[in-house]
Amino acid sequence: EAGVVQSPRYKIIEKKQPVAFWCNPISGHNTLYWYLQNLGQGPELLIRYENEEAVDDSQLPKDRFSAERLKGVDSTLKIQPAELGDSAVYLCASSFGLYNEQFFGPGTRLTVL
């Protein structure tokens, strides 16, 4: 079974530039999560999707961050414009329903210069 796929694995951009991350969850997993992980910290939830619906985006900074999950499968997380403080690892995870084991992708390490 293929795991959660994320791309790119690494991204270096200058501040004020836009950036996008892509996630392909495990086949059949209807719940998809985007997390932010700063160095030395645990992952923090940004947004949760149930199929194509964003059911919890309360932690997403909506002035610069946006996300979509068209057709309830792949998802894209975008930052525009990026700030220095956005440098972190962005993790995508998926699960078969809420409260079940979440499977994580390898993450995208973003560096904003």
Place this chain on the structure above:
Amino acid sequence: EDKVVQSPLSLVVHEGDTVTLNCSYEVTNFRSLLWYKQEKKAPTFLFMLTSSGIEKKSGRLSSILDKKELFSILNITATQTGDSAVYLCAPWNTNFGNEKLTFGTGTRLTIIP
């Protein structure tokens, strides 16, 4: 506000030693607690604990939950260098509309050959 405290923050032991990692939590509407192992990239699932006092085991790893005292422990016996990683615990908060895992900062375990 939900709170998860893991201890110790860092632990260095020799191969073959036994270690105990601690996780205390305060979350509203607790449902279950998950343990993850994170090496250089994606967190990988270890255990989900729902009931107090019932030990879960997987090889040399075991874990138990105390819902009265609000903590969980993860034990690793006969440690190996491959156990070197950050171990994260995460309880589920099931507040309607704000269901999420709250991750601790993790315990960084280093096994010396």
